[in-house]
Amino acid sequence: MASEEHYYHSVRLDKDRCTGCIHCIQRCPTQAIRVRNGKAIILAERCIDCGECIRVCPHKAKYAERDTIDIINQFKYKVALPAPSLYGQISRVRDVNLLLNALRGLGFDDVFEVAAAAERISDATKKFLKENKEIPRPLISSACPAIVRLITVCYPNLIDRIIPLHSPMEEAGRLARLRAVEETGLAPEEIGVFFITPCPAKITAIKHSQENERSNVDGAVAINDIYPALVSQLGKLEEQEDIQHAGRIGISWGMTGGEAAGTFSEDSMAVDGIENCMNLLGEIEDEKLSRVDFVELNACMGGCVGGVLTAENPFIAKARLNHIRKYLPNSMNSVSDGELDEVVTEKRPEEIPALRLADNLQEAMEKMNRLNELLDTFPRLDCGTCGAPSCRALAEDIVRGYTTEQDCIFRIRDELAGSALKNAVNDIIPPPFRKKEE
Template identity: 55%
Template sequence: MDKFYHSVRLDEALCKGCINCIKRCPTEAIRVRGGKASINNKFCIDCGECIRVCPHHAKHATYDKLDVMRQYEYTVALPAPSLYSQFNNLDDVNIVLNALIRMGFDDVFEVGAAAELVSEATRQYISEHEGQIPLISTACPSVVRLIRVRFPNLIPHLLPLNPPVEVAAVLAARRAMEQTGLPREKIGIMFISPCPSKVTYAKAPLGTEKSEVDKVLAIKDVYPKLLACMKAVGSQEDYPQIGTAGKIGISWGHSGGEASGLFTESYLAADGIENVIRVLEDMEDQKFTNLRFVELNACNGGCVGGVLTVENPYVAEVKLKRLRKYMPVARSHMDDNPEDMIRWTTGVQYEPVFSLGGNLMESFSRLNQVERLVKKFPGLDCGSCGAPTCKALAEDIVRGNASERDCVYYLRENLHKLSGEISGLADDLEENRGGKETLNLIKEYLQRISDEMSLLDKKEDEKDDRTGFGE
């Protein structure tokens, strides 16, 4: 599998060439050229922010449809804790779990139960690795991918434990094979996900060679079908109590939930990709030496804020907190499960995708070129060139993917210079009473002005289309 596999895709037919996505992308992975956006696969971390802000729905997440359940003889649903937060007046997770069985799954394994195992393993790992502190949570795949490409100095601080969804998948597959006697390939382990980042993880995981998750369904697809099944379950006087997660596991669905299960006050929890980047920058500057653990979620509010959910993330967080109120602290423990399924089997390697050159000398040389180009540009970061910032445009030019003439303001300044030079030539021609060479120069400059004016008109039209000022 391609290490730069992505679940966030672009539909060019729907793209209008606006600049909403390029201004919000945290890794500057998107450019708008020729009236259409494009996504740089090496820069993208599948946070889904472009899906959230695109007014034309040109960005979308790829995931599996519900009919994939028919591909297997036996299917197991892995509901994320954030799934419970999508429903009104839910007071028992067993209603959702039994509804999943009624919906067509043969078994259910709560990701929240696996989260409690990861919490216990994290507490143990922190106590054994004081020199590695602060440790950074690896539960959010987008955060891990961000660190891999942008913050190489922080890779040693990554908690080398599999995310709860992977642990749940391993345990669910083992249980299904024991109970049914079926070979692994006939069993479908299906995660019900709140975000595209988990889809990418299932296809190209970090920390393990291959994920045990076979398919990833979207909460927004499961939600409407699950509602009807939940009504049927709720009407029963007695339904099976199959839930195996407690407060700690359910809390992983919102920001701060993972850290709260570590029983320490020396932690930091941040959500929202811009806030995550700010925290990582501060960590690089060694501003958090007194912390033991850092929980980071790319989505606002944590997993409840994923783009594949249906409920407002802040309302969903309140629902989760109310739901867990009378639950036991934890129901799953490491004593009953082997630790080998939780630890990473492979490391995370730095991917220098933002490097400007193939070696250090070339990178420094190109960086100097970027700095010189940036001084030429107005520093407005308007996005009219199709890049999010003037610096990003300069880097594109150095990489050979753009030109100085992509900047509208640079074009306009060039026209003023050409006009001044023509004026000087005209004066020279008048003083010398002719001169074939001067006339040829004037013709050349006039042609250049005509070309620059045509390009400027095109750029201005594109700018108006993006901003709406031309309507």
């Protein structure tokens, strides 16, 4: 199994809390979790930091490693980048300015709305789609880093479909630093730019950027961590400056459909929820969607308002975003033709060969044959008692040399057929799967 040093992940396991209950293994979309010796293990090469295991673990043993707000004090000038989803977190906030000023009250010198950068990306996306008709369709949004990572692990044939434009977070980080340098005269490294994040995938995208050599963002503070202090700041505000500079399109990026709507194309579509996204990516691989121009994919249900590091019910947050955006202009930001190069990513995502059985085709075929043979000997119950999420995953682990057939208790029972030990083994099998001797 590849070591964790090769792949940074914000999603981690707290071993002390893990009871080995196997709840998480079948919910992981990339089958990245095994349970061994009573504790979960995350296979670093497969994990996409989607946060599903954080959501489902009943013992809070999975968590996202993130920065605390104190980190901003390491810099002379601090800028907050609020995600559009933040606007839907707090009740009675009808005026975005109130929220942005409250953020400054937490110790930031400036606030740069990610929603403003999102409007530039919407404009750039429209232009890119129009000017690059020769690229096979549909093109796929680069905004959700869990989806980008999912494509690099499970759908590498689709990497070229990922639109080569900055995510709004990266674009906001770039513009925020430029503005701070211009306004303060400080060196770029004296300025700290921090994303207020709804999800762990964005944290990973900062530490290990898939779009730039080095991220334009210095760190990430979770929405649910700053939520209490932010609410308290709102109560203390005496006067507020007019610093809002994003319209309806930018704020809509906080929920499913906002990005697709920003392309103003009937041939754009939006999907949310990791399983739905995987189904759709399968259809794109099979060339069933070539009439669709652009696809917005969100790993979380509801879009970023559904991220595991948010504080509010996603449906309530969505209703608030709808209300807030109602009285705003359509858009307050665009990209001129001369600026288009600035929003193009420095590098492309690279395939992570986590699912390849071998680099050599013949060896890979042999391993696949062995895998299928093994699978035929397993009960196909996908019960998880072996610590793998499915019988197929166990067969794959055996072929890769990670474990042995002895992990399958049903195999052991079958091997003991006719011996006195068979009933003893049957008795320790979980009740739904026991078989009484006729």
